Amino acid sequence: MRWLGENLGLVGRLSLAHLSMTLPAVALSFLFALPVAWLATRWRPGRAGLVALSGLVYAIPSLPLFVVLPMLIGTTVRDRWNVIAALTLYGFALMVRSATDGLDAVGDGPRLSAMAMGYGALRRFVTVELPLAGPALLAGLRVVAVSTVSLVTVSALLGVASLGQLFTDGFQRGILAEVLTGILATVLVAWLLDALLQALGWLLLPWTRRQKGAAT
Amino acid sequence: MNFVRDALAWIVDPTNLHGPESWPMHLLQHLGYSLLAVAIASAIAVPLGYFVGHTGRGRNLAVGLSGAARALPSLGLVTLFGLWIGVGLGAPMIALVLLAVPSVLAGAYSGIEAVNPATVDAARAQGMTEWQVLAQVEAPLGFPLLLGGLRSAMLQVVSTATLAAYVGAGGLGRDLFLGLKTQDYPQMLAASLLVLTLAVALELAFELTERLLQHRQTTPDPREIP
Numbered sequence: 001m002r003w004l005g006e007n008l009g010l011v012g013r014l015s016l017a018h019l020s021m022t023l024p025a026v027a028l029s030f031l032f033a034l035p036v037a038w039l040a041t042r043w044r045p046g047r048a049g050l051v052a053l054s055g056l057v058y059a060i061p062s063l064p065l066f067v068v069l070p071m072l073i074g075t076t077v078r079d080r081w082n083v084i085a086a087l088t089l090y091g092f093a094l095m096v097r098s099a100t101d102g103l104d105a106v107g108d109g110p111r112l113s114a115m116a117m118g119y120g121a122l123r124r125f126v127t128v129e130l131p132l133a134g135p136a137l138l139a140g141l142r143v144v145a146v147s148t149v150s151l152v153t154v155s156a157l158l159g160v161a162s163l164g165q166l167f168t169d170g171f172q173r174g175i176l177a178e179v180l181t182g183i184l185a186t187v188l189v190a191w192l193l194d195a196l197l198q199a200l201g202w203l204l205l206p207w208t209r210r211q212k213g214a215a216t
Numbered sequence: 217m218n219f220v221r222d223a224l225a226w227i228v229d230p231t232n233l234h235g236p237e238s239w240p241m242h243l244l245q246h247l248g249y250s251l252l253a254v255a256i257a258s259a260i261a262v263p264l265g266y267f268v269g270h271t272g273r274g275r276n277l278a279v280g281l282s283g284a285a286r287a288l289p290s291l292g293l294v295t296l297f298g299l300w301i302g303v304g305l306g307a308p309m310i311a312l313v314l315l316a317v318p319s320v321l322a323g324a325y326s327g328i329e330a331v332n333p334a335t336v337d338a339a340r341a342q343g344m345t346e347w348q349v350l351a352q353v354e355a356p357l358g359f360p361l362l363l364g365g366l367r368s369a370m371l372q373v374v375s376t377a378t379l380a381a382y383v384g385a386g387g388l389g390r391d392l393f394l395g396l397k398t399q400d401y402p403q404m405l406a407a408s409l410l411v412l413t414l415a416v417a418l419e420l421a422f423e424l425t426e427r428l429l430q431h432r433q434t435t436p437d438p439r440e441i442p
Contacts, residue, residue: 061376061415167292
């Protein structure tokens with residue numbers, strides 16, 4: 001506890017640095033995954049390939065990816081955009097899978113009804129399928145957010161500042177409290193982001209509020 | 217793309233191919249650690265998951281734990297136990313087991329839960345004891361989901377085992393960290409490619425096993441039909 005008291009500023013600074021890489025990565029992976037998932041639900045033959053490919057992306061261990069990516073995209077190893085790009089790739093892989101399942105679960109009924117009412121493909125997607133798939137998309141996004149927060153810490157091994165720096169620094173200097181603080185702070189940031197997304201869902205998907213209350 | 221050529225050259229370089237600190241040895245270590253960690257995790261999580269799945273007791277706790285564990289940073293666990301226990305294999309092994317348990321647990325209990333209740337009732341009606349129901353009906357039918365849990369645990373462990381070298385254990389992470397320290401890009405890339413290859417190979421092995429199981433389940437052996 002004393003260590004935390006003396007280093008509150010550092011923990012706060014690192015938390016902000018942590019978020020500055022987490023938030024863009026989560027947002028970008030969501031933005032990139034939506035059109036791909038849309039394509040996967042439309043184009044049957046491509047679906048299995050797209051989903052399998054995203055599974056393979058998730059098989060790439062994070063530290064090697066952080067190291068290899070800069071050689072491919074031309075950033076330096078310590079660039080935070082390198083970290084964001086790698087995390088986006090992971091988030092994208094997770095999100096494509098759950099977004100495809102979510103859009104699939106909308107079913108043909110609403111799709112055909114919207115078609116019968118003369119909705120074009122884009123309008124149908126934005127005003128009918130997207131809201132109906134909303135709860136599933138939110139569930140997927142929450143998983144992406146939590147796992148991204150935890151993955152960011154690995155970037156500390158490359159010398160990029162994040163809460164993971166409390167692990168490397170604490171380990172090198174033998175301060176157990178620092179490592180523990182790092183773990184707690186990471187879990188806390190993950191929970192905070194998760195709660196934020198839940199609140200966002202509550203605001204944007206008002207029709208799910210009652211169902212939840214009735215189910216539990 | 218020069219990096220890739222240099223990395224491939226590093227891989228086939230005879231000085232990196234032989235001896236106790238060569239990459240084939242590190243690869244074997246890496247695979248060994250990962251298999252051991254998943255085996256220990258299974259010994260803990262499978263009985264626990266079967267208990268939760270069969271009795272329905274402690275389900276909320278199991279779901280909550282698997283969810284919360286996703287937020288645990290693996291590097292944090294590795295360094296925490298590294299400080300606690302000291303450098304060597306023990307610390308990363310505990311961290312790896314801790315990371316693997318939730319996935320295996322989820323696979324085990326969801327596999328049992330997914331079994332059709334009518335099937336379970338039918339087994340009971342035939343006079344099977346609870347143990348027989350679990351061992352002969354629920355466990356085999358829930359195996360595909362357990363396999364899925366083992367798969368994601370394995371994937372996570374192989375990935376995290378790279379970090380084991382940070383607290384003094386071996387594995388492919390050693391080559392990676394050595395390259396990181398000396399700014400030796402070809403070595404870093406080579407080690408990364410090796411870890412990646414190992415992860416993808418394990419994924420394919422699981423995929424193949426799952427396909428084989430599916431095949432067996434949909435087309436029963438004609439000799440087994442009376």
